[in-house]
Amino acid sequence: MKQKVPEQLTKVQFSNLDKILYPKLKITKAQFIEYYVKIAPKMLPFLKDRPLVLIRYPEGVDKEGFYAKNAPEGMPKWVKTVKLYSETVKRHVNYILCNDLDTLIWLANLAAVEIHIPLSRVDAREKPDFAFFDVDPEPPATIQDAASVALLLNEKLEELGHKVYVKTSGKKGLHVLMPIVREYSFDQTRNFVHAIGKILMKESNLIVSEFPDTKKPGKVFVDYVQNSQGRTMVSPYSLRVTPEATVSTPLDWSELKKEIKPAEFNIFNVPGLEKDPWKEIFLNPQKMEVK
């Protein structure tokens, strides 16, 4: 079943290209890899130098998948890895670094459906370069409720002089990211995000900002807990394990004012999106201030 692509376009040897990975839409592994190839120019900057956590579904998203942190045995020599101590599993893990197209294609060929990234880079793991607001609606609250909370959040942060960026989680929530200078600890980013959440809670009874309140029905939790070393976030432009093959998609703030449906951002149309709302995210690292 090995198929070699001529002209040395890639070092990767493809396998099982006709395997169906998303059965509802009959998406083959070839189409799946094609998505990651097309999105690579926009996605690679977010993967660079970040030890990855993958969720692999070699038998398709309706079958059992598994988390993969450790690079698999027998991988090609050209794949870069880094050995790091993992706080969560309490041992050393050989993480994959994806700094080039070939590695991304290789990951796709492993049926790494979801690609998750830490909020810091490998050269300074304890210094995050993003503060992460995970805007998570608890049913019956919907993505629309998450959108109004995210807009409030954006307004508040703008008042404080910050520029923040939003993406769909690809499921029901929204992710808001603030690029920051690499001077703070995760404790500081966590406290910052928590503090903003508390301010917002006073302004809208839709919002909860405390961890024990996460599962309150109809509320939107501004999750700060993810801001810690060893935690990860689904990468911008990663596919999700949903029947509709949704994508965690960077958006323009103006798009949130209209009604959004996460399923509208999927494997088929995201590569064709002209806009690149997060294009300048790395050009604008900010200092955090809390009034």
Added chain:
Amino acid sequence: MEKLPKKSRRNKKQEVVEEQKAPNQGKAMQTEEPQKEERAPVSHRSMWSGSISVGLINVPVKLYAMIFDRGINFHFLHKTDNQPVKYQKVCTRDNQVVPWPEVVKGYEVSKNEFVVFDKAELDAVKPESDKRIRINKFVDYFSVDPVYFYSTYALLPDKSKEAYSLLMKALETMGKAAAGRITLRTKEYPALVHAYKGALVLTTMRYGYDVSDPSDFEQLQKLKSPEKSELDLAKKIITDLSGEFDISEYKDTYREKVEELIRKKLKGETITVEKPAPKEEVKGLMAALQETLKQLEKK
């Protein structure tokens, strides 16, 4: 032996004929432009004669072959001297060649256990050779499902053309087919006679006994009926894509390619074996790769 396709049995005789014909055929292929609608040539030898009988009326007809399997036919040759090889019946016990007169038919009742018949015994129960296509009713031709169709033959008028022409016109204007039965060689078939391109044609059919009922497939037992909106959408797609069926839209590309190769070989050209083009799915992937590589280079 029993399982060999019919063709191979007349291997030897045909081989000789083909051998002589081949160079001419090759030339014909070189000069002739493909016609607009290429059709098999008509047969010149009738294979049956009799009459269509409807009650007391008889329409005398001759039956001609009209369906030809014209796919590319290869012969097996001995690699070392290019001589045709042939099949022989050998006894499975001692591998000795068995001459025809020593062959009888056996019906396998259980593994390796046969009930043996000689020719006379089976001939006695064969359907009588009947010179009639006995029609018992007229049906709408398109009401008969093609799953029963076996093969189609041309019927041409024998002696009187009037009766033939009358029956043909009548069937044609009414869109009807005459349903009945015919005995060909030693087998009786259900049959339909209908008008096709200004001729009467006869289609032999299978018995219901030989066709399984697909609703017996377990996979079809619990089919969900679609939502109305889904059905409406499907119907719209079908309406949009509806058209006249045109057989000339379909080509046997394998045959065309092999014929091209034959032309080249006859001219003495050497054939280079091209690697198959990548499958559709890989094509999309490769196009995407090329585009992405270009984009990444720009950066």
